[in-house]
Each structure stands twice: as C-alpha cells, then as structure tokens.
Amino acid sequence: MRAFAGLPLPDAALDALERVQEGLTVGRHVPAENMHLTLAFLDDQPEAGLQTLHQLLAEISAPPLQLTFRGLDTFGGKLPRVLAAEVQKTPELAHLRDRVRSACRTAGIDLPRERFRPHVTLARFPRHLEAGQVEKIARFLSATAEFGLECEAASFTLFQSTLAPEGARYDVLAEYSLAG
Numbered sequence: 001m002r003a004f005a006g007l008p009l010p011d012a013a014l015d016a017l018e019r020v021q022e023g024l025t026v027g028r029h030v031p032a033e034n035m036h037l038t039l040a041f042l043d044d045q046p047e048a049g050l051q052t053l054h055q056l057l058a059e060i061s062a063p064p065l066q067l068t069f070r071g072l073d074t075f076g077g078k079l080p081r082v083l084a085a086e087v088q089k090t091p092e093l094a095h096l097r098d099r100v101r102s103a104c105r106t107a108g109i110d111l112p113r114e115r116f117r118p119h120v121t122l123a124r125f126p127r128h129l130e131a132g133q134v135e136k137i138a139r140f141l142s143a144t145a146e147f148g149l150e151c152e153a154a155s156f157t158l159f160q161s162t163l164a165p166e167g168a169r170y171d172v173l174a175e176y177s178l179a180g
Helices: 011-021 047-058 091-106 131-143
Strands: 002-008 036-044 065-075 082-087 119-124 148-153 155-162 169-177
Touching: 011 065, 011 119, 011 148, 036 091, 036 119, 036 155, 047 091, 047 155, 047 169, 065 091, 065 119, 065 131
Parallel strands: none
Antiparallel strands: 002 036, 002 155, 065 082, 065 148, 082 119, 155 169
C-alpha cells in the first residue's frame, strides 16, 4: 500500500491556499482535500509494516505546531514541475519530522535521505511547458510574492495514496493528536 505521513491543514488555511490558486492559470491545481505537509513519504509498504508503524506513531507526543507560510516557489529547476507554498522550518516541525522518520525506521521502513524543505503543493505542471506558460508562472510568483499565512496543526496523519489518471486520492489510515 502506497502511504505517507503528513500534517493536514485546518479549513481556514485550505481556504486561503485555494484563494491563492485562483490566480494560477497554468497546471493542475491540487484539490484542497489533498493539501498537506509531508513528513515522510513511505512509498509502497506491506500492511503489516504500516500496522507496526501505526503503533509507533501513536506513541509520539508533541504539542500542536504553529505553521508559518512565507511565499511561494517552484520545484523542478528551469522547467518547474510543482508550485508550492513554503512553510518556515522551525525546530518543533523538524523535531516532529525526525520522530516520524525514526518511527518509520524502527518499523523497518527504509526512507531515502533527503533535505527537509517543508511545503504544501498547490499545483503540478506538465512535463513540457511552453515559453508562454513559464512566463505566466513567473508573473504569478511575482504577483504573490508577499503571500503569508499562519495556522496551527493539531494532528498528524498516516495517509494511503492511491494513484489515478485524474490525480492521487488520499485516504486517512490513522490520525494522531498533537496535544503535548
């Protein structure tokens, strides 16, 4: 089963991110129900491994997280593949991510080493962007340069990810409260 651990966002933050998306005329918008901040992408895992991970994640105790969004950016180099809202990397957020990744390793799930660049994906772009589309993205980034948002994440979630031609569908497998 394809899975990941992430932070779901409160409705007010999702509404604000959807308003930002309205100005983007290039690419495929990520639906609000799929917006999240990934803590660990697990790829395909056996259900027994995910059950072990669930037990370990349930033991994590952490306070709610204050998320601060500061700006938008693209990932993918000269021809961007993704538009994302960037989230400030705080010690508390990094600590939760480290604890989730540690639980994954304890459950026998191998994770690639990767730099943590917290973000929420807002749109995905086609592989072959035309020059006019790249210019539209650049103008959009310029127009939204002052984007900022603050919200609280009160839980983290283990999601199942099902790929389909129209895009991925994320289903909650388990949710873990951030209550301290």
